[in-house]
Amino acid sequence: MDSAQNGEDESPLSEEDYKQVRDLMIDFHVGSKETGPDCVLVALNLHASFLRTVPPYSHQADVWIELLKSLHYKCVVFIHSSDNNGRYTLGRFQNLADKAKIKLDDVIEYEPGFTDIIQQLEKTKEFYCKVFILYANTEDAESIFREVEQLKMTSPGYVWIVSEQALMAANRPDGILALTLLNASDAAGHIWDSVKIIGLGLRDLIRNENITKAPDSCDSSDRAWETGKQFVKYLKAQSLLYGKTGRVAFDEKGDRLNSEYDIVNIVDGQTVTAGHYTFSKAQMKMNLKLNINSIKWPGNHSTKPRGYIVPTRLQVVTLVEEPFVWARPVDSKEDCKEDEIPCPRSNSSLSQSYCCRGYCMDLLWKLGNDLNFTYNLYQVEDGQYGNFEYVNDSNKKYWTGMVGDLVHEKADMAVAPLTINPERSQVIEFTKPFKYQGITILEKKQPKSSTLASFLQPFEQTLWILVMVSVHVVALALYLLDRFSPFGRYKLPNSDATEEDALNLSSAIWFAWGVLLNSGIGEGTPRSFSARVLGMVWAGFAMIVVASYTANLAAFLVLDRPETSLTGINDARLRNPLENFTYATVKGSAVDMYFRRQVELSNMYRTMEGKNYDSAEAAIDAVKSGELNAFIWDSSRLEYEAVQSCDLVTAREQFGRSGYGIGLQKNSFWADQVTLALLQMHESGYMEKLDNKWILSGDGKCENKSEKFPATLGLKNMAGKEIL
The missing domain is CATH 3.40.50.2300 (Response regulator)
Structure with a gap:
């Protein structure tokens, strides 16, 4: 920073510099009482090079x-x-x-x-x-x-x-x-600062640019005076840290910055x-x-006003999504039970009364009590969570569903399994998640088929062949050792045994199989020492083989549980779908937006785009009927469905981790209050109670199918084992 900018009185121009610019024309206006923020001189179309030390x-x-x-x-x-x-x-x-x-x-x-x-x-x-x-x-x-x-x-x-x-x-x-x-009102200070800025600008102009003479008149053919443009540029670049009116600096329009x-x-x-x-x-x-x-506020009050009046009744929107929201049609709202909340649904033709209950309804009831507000609950008209469409191929987005009701201020709050994602967060306010979840895949369980050869499953084919070969190799070795050993049965001294009484090949094979299958051996045992040693070694090997087979067979029969054939989002059948394998999600949902957003999943998005369903219920029914092979949706809902139906199972892998949040209008003052209430519910264990009540339990007959107890065997499990 030079001395002039530090507040010293050194002249920015020497006498020679002044001689070089004596013909330079300067049209520089100073903002003051006469040329203040709203003076006619501020019209930039009249004065393109206007600078002022008084801000607009x-x-x-x-x-x-x-x-x-x-x-x-x-x-x-x-x-x-x-x-x-x-x-x-x-x-x-x-x-x-x-x-x-x-x-x-x-x-x-x-x-x-x-x-x-x-x-x-x-x-x-x-x-x-x-x-x-x-x-x-x-x-x-x-x-x-x-x-x-x-x-x-x-x-x-x-x-x-x-x-x-x-x-x-x-x-x-x-x-x-x-x-x-x-x-x-310090005109002298503004003039001093203005002259200082002009001097600094002229100094830099002379040092860095070649000054040309200004046109003689406005009628001159060469009206574009480059030196004038450069001078304005240097003026805007100047600043005074210790000016008479404080710090002086200008923006690109020539308006003063840092006004006090x-x-x-x-x-x-x-x-x-x-x-x-x-x-x-x-x-x-x-x-x-x-x-x-x-500060004394209106009414001569010393306490700072809140700046808003808390509404006592909110418009709350929801939609049906089991187990978070069940809707039961009724004749009037008076028919709702104690644990139900009236939730009418209207469309262009009629209005139907419903009573709603579920995870989100209990949550809404708790929030109303804790935060002391009442509400009118209704179901969203189009039955959608919220998706955007571009208006007339422009950049303007039109939002539908629950998000649209919040954007257009039809609703104050959305209480439903509404996934928090970047697109929605741009137009509405979300609380902290009341439930964390991910995306998973639901499909119909494919039971393993049992055949007459299913008893061979515990061992691989190669191992079975080696066991068969080992039996006969050991039998041959036993026969040869017992026959040619000097201590064989027919060569024992003082023995009446003949060669025919010795261990023959068939007896050796019978002995080897008998030891392997743990059956009694009454005759045909080896008599020589070397053959008996080999027999003991074979018996130990047979014990290990039988024990391994038995343990692995038990795992196949008892501990085997049905699992989805899909491993997860990276499964080859999803990445490169076959004609006979179909999968989908819900139109305009957060899952749909997730696939649209991820470049690496673009192929899957294009595959699903024309097959997506209007609701999760329709897609789940399609999976049950076999019309749809796989349904990609929120893990909380799919895990609930898998618990309730024996024919459904979810993939082990989850992806796209996110959370369910309560939606509010943008910049709603309820956001902080509802967030704090949700955090308190998490700490007190209330959210865990809701999980146990609505998601992890139910009336389904398969609610305990994931526990770690052995499954009961049936006839199909034993197919082929009877030959053992």
């Missing part, structure tokens, strides 16, 4: 956002004039609000001089948000304040933040917050400073310092 009024939006963040307000109603300044201010505020996750509940626009907005203001009284930002000139602000006073909207609970000009209204109400620009403001509070008609928005030279950024405890 639209920059107040930066401070308003910091105020809202500091006061922890998440919503606002914005009132502005329809002129260029009003719209610029709204646009800047909207961009910053989106980044800060502050919701604009409503935008009220009026024509300057015609401020009849009492009907729009009265409509906002129905909103839960009670924070208002007013951008208006002094005359319009007086008229709007009269309407606000008439509607009693400056009573306790309301928050008003107004612009610099609106602060000058004679009838400004007590309790409002406003901004005043620091050093706005006082935050003032109206108390008994007088302005009281409540904070400062200033540039920190240590941190090199703008900082807001606000003394919240000193």
